[in-house]
Amino acid sequence: MLKRILLIVGVALFSVGRARSEDWQASVEIPRLSVSEYHRPYVAMWIQDEKRKCVANLAVWYQQTRSGEGEGTKWLPDLRQWWRRSGRSLQMPVDGISGATRPAGKHELTFDDQDNRFSGLSAGKYSVVVEASREVGGRELIELPFTWPSDKPQKLSASGKEELGEITFVIPATESLSQN
Amino acid sequence: MNRLVFSFLMLLVAVPSTSFAHKVWLLPSQTVFSGPEPWLTVDAAVSNDLFYFNHFPLGLDNLVVVAPDGTQVEAENKSTGKYRSVFDLPLTQQGTYRVAVVNNGAFASWEENGKRRRWRGSADAIASEIPADASNLRISESVGRVETFVTNGAPTEESLQPTGVGIELLPVTHPNDLYAGETATFRFLVNGKPAKDLEISVVQGGTRYRNSQEEQQLKTNENGEFEVAFGDAGMYWIETSHQDEQTKIERASSRRMSYAGTLEVLPQ
Numbered sequence: 118m119l120k121r122i123l124l125i126v127g128v129a130l131f132s133v134g135r136a137r138s139e140d141w142q143a144s145v146e147i148p149r150l151s152v153s154e155y156h157r158p159y160v161a162m163w164i165q166d167e168k169r170k171c172v173a174n175l176a177v178w179y180q181q182t183r184s185g186e187g188e189g190t191k192w193l194p195d196l197r198q199w200w201r202r203s204g205r206s207l208q209m210p211v212d213g214i215s216g217a218t219r220p221a222g223k224h225e226l227t228f229d230d231q232d233n234r235f236s237g238l239s240a241g242k243y244s245v246v247v248e249a250s251r252e253v254g255g256r257e258l259i260e261l262p263f264t265w266p267s268d269k270p271q272k273l274s275a276s277g278k279e280e281l282g283e284i285t286f287v288i289p290a291t292e293s294l295s296q297n
Numbered sequence: 298m299n300r301l302v303f304s305f306l307m308l309l310v311a312v313p314s315t316s317f318a319h320k321v322w323l324l325p326s327q328t329v330f331s332g333p334e335p336w337l338t339v340d341a342a343v344s345n346d347l348f349y350f351n352h353f354p355l356g357l358d359n360l361v362v363v364a365p366d367g368t369q370v371e372a373e374n375k376s377t378g379k380y381r382s383v384f385d386l387p388l389t390q391q392g393t394y395r396v397a398v399v400n401n402g403a404f405a406s407w408e409e410n411g412k413r414r415r416w417r418g419s420a421d422a423i424a425s426e427i428p429a430d431a432s433n434l435r436i437s438e439s440v441g442r443v444e445t446f447v448t449n450g451a452p453t454e455e456s457l458q459p460t461g462v463g464i465e466l467l468p469v470t471h472p473n474d475l476y477a478g479e480t481a482t483f484r485f486l487v488n489g490k491p492a493k494d495l496e497i498s499v500v501q502g503g504t505r506y507r508n509s510q511e512e513q514q515l516k517t518n519e520n521g522e523f524e525v526a527f528g529d530a531g532m533y534w535i536e537t538s539h540q541d542e543q544t545k546i547e548r549a550s551s552r553r554m555s556y557a558g559t560l561e562v563l564p565q
Contacts, residue, residue, distance in 0.1 A: 191332040197563050200329065201474065205451040258565075 141228040143175065143234060145247060146282030149221040157218035158280055159192060161199035162226075164234075165272045171202035171264035175245075176217045176226060195250040195296050198258060223283075226290040230289055238265050245273060249280040257281045266291035320500075321557045322354060322534055323396060323445045324348045328473050328561040334387050339372075339396060341382040346557075347502040347534050355443065357382045363456040365392025365449075372396075392453035393473060397444035397486050403546055404439060407431035420546045431515040435530050436549040440464075445559040448473040461489035464539060464556035469522060475562040478531040484521045487539055487554065491521025494507070495537045499525055502532040529556035530564040 147158060158181070164173040177199070180189030190209050194200045209215055228235065243262055250256040257280040262272035267290060276284040326339040340348075341355035352366050354377045364370045372384040389392065405416045405427055414427060420438065440463035452471040459465045466472070470481035499513040515523045523551065527533065535558045543554040 188332050191335055192301075194329045198565065200331070201476070201563075204447075205329075234380075247438070256564075264302045 118254040129134075139230040141232075141289065142229060142285075142287040143228070143245070144223055144283070145176075145226070146284065146287045147219060147221045147224045147249070148277070148280070148282040150254070152254065154253050156161050156254065157220060158249040158251040158254065159196050159218060160247065160249045161196045161204070162245065162247045163199060163242050164238075164245055165202060166208060169202065171199075172238065172243070174203055174207075174211065174214045175228065175234075177204070177209075177211070178218050179209075179215065181210065181215070181217050188218050192250075194253065195256065197250070197256070198246070199248050240266060245286045247281060250279070251280055255279045259284050261286055263288055303368045306328055308505055312542070319343050319345060319352065319432040320347060320536070321441075321443045321555075322348060322559050323355070323443055323557060324397070324532065325445045325447050325561070328445070328447045329563070330388055330447065332449075334378060334389055337386045337388055337394075337396075339384055339386070339445070341384070341398065341443075342380060344380075345359060346504045348506060348532060352380065354378060354380055354382045355398060357384060359401075360384065361397050361399050362386060363397075365390045365394060365453050365456055366457045370394075373471045386447075388447070388449040391450040393446055393448045393456050393471070395444060395446055395456040397442055399463075400443075401442040402439050403436055403549065405434065405436040407434040422475065423546065423548070425552065426428065434548060436546060438544040438546045438549050438552040440552065441557075442555070446472040459486050459489050462484075463488070463554045464492070464537060465489075466535070466556065466558055470556075472560050475527060475560055477562055477564050478525050479494075479500070482522055482524050482525045485517050485523070485537060485556070486521060487541075488543070491517075491519075492519060492539065493517055493519050495521070495523075497523055497535065497537045497538055498538075500531060500534050502534065527562040530562050533560045533562055535560060 143162065145160065146163065153256065153267045160178045162175040163171050165171050179193060193204050242262065244256050244262040246258065248258045257277045259275050259277055259281055261275055263271050263273055270290045271288040272285065274283065276283050319415055321343050326338045341357060342350050343355055344350065344352040357375050357377065360372055362370050362372055372386050374385045376383050400416060403420045404422055407414055407427065418426060423436065442463050452473045454468065457468055459467060465486045467484040468485055475481050485495050495517040497515040499515065500510055504510060513525065516527065517523045536556065538555040540551060540553050542551055
């Protein structure tokens with residue numbers, strides 16, 4: 118038991134210590150919409166290569182409980198591009214990727230740079246893609262291109278028009294990786 | 298309602314329709330599904346326009362649904378109304394379903410007591426319904442396929458294996474993986490073999506809301522392949538026909554084959 122507590126403390130300290138510039142950071146804003154019938158959007162965020170192949174899934178937010186409309190997974194194909202690139206061959210839910218839909222506001226995500234989703238990336242051109250789809254609402258897709266690796270930190274940002282607000286993605290410099 | 302008479306009428310309408318202006322089609326509620334048991338619902342009709350119910354329903358007696366594992370499954374809630382037929386299908390398996398109305402039959406005409414007689418029906422009925430000594434007899438076989446494809450989860454190809462009968466569409470690009478702005482490649486087979494120089498027409502749905510058909514006219518190459526550039530997202534209707542003399546029906550002189558498929562193209 119003590120061992121376990123120590124371990125938890127240790128991990129916590131380690132995590133605090135690692136909340137640093139080496140992490141990949143994302144911020145996804147879901148706009149507050151004034152519509153008569155509002156449903157939280159389904160959102161997917163992933164990294165794709167130049168051939169639009171999904172190389173890393175970052176997040177998928179969907180309704181995870183059953184409702185009167187059936188299982189939330191039923192509407193996952195509405196995230197059309199994510200569904201094609203990745204979703205249709207996944208078994209949902211996926212640990213560390215899938216989560217519940219989120220309300221309007223800014224949502225911060227942090228990814229450990231040692232995560233093999235990034236450490237395994239080969240050099241090349243990629244983009245971060247954020248796709249949102251809302252029941253009785255619209256659908257929007259934002260692409261943020263970047264080059265990997267880079268000796269300077271890269272801050273990508275763009276704003277959606279309807280279903281997505283401000284999207285930012287911060288990629289640490291590769292140097293900091295090699296120093297680790 | 299006498300079902301037999303009714304379905305026979307359906308056959309009359311469905312089989313020769315592609316040779317006239319009429320379009321025969323299945324319209325799936327959607328083509329990309331997810332979940333433990335999503336339900337597909339399909340409309341089936343014959344009309345001048347795509348995809349409007351304004352002429353005739355398409356008979357469902359020859360509905361053939363091939364599940365992702367290659368087995369045939371039954372549709373549910375089949376019903377035929379004034380202008381369209383409807384059926385439902387629970388997608389209990391993961392993968393691609395091939396949903397088709399396959400009409401195989403024969404046309405005949407001959408002279409009897411100086412008058413021209415016309416007949417349509419199944420090939421098996423020819424022997425009993427046409428006099429053995431009919432004069433000026435002309436029989437032609439007809440093989441028609443009207444189909445669409447739907448996928449639960451990731452696309453698969455097990456259900457798309459050709460039957461070797463009539464005209465069939467084979468994927469090079471999977472029929473449930475079509476996106477606006479991309480070019481898709483398909484292969485047409487006639488009796489299981491790649492068919493060269495088939496004339497193909499591709500029309501996007503919603504013809505009522507534009508002034509022209511905006512039909513794409515395409516032709517298969519020596520491998521039976523052709524490419525379609527899908528500009529807009531939407532439901533598309535793809536049609537071709539072919540005539541030859543390779544009929545296996547006794548006394549028949551020609552064989553007419555037709556194909557009509559509905560494909561969904563999604564936005565990027």
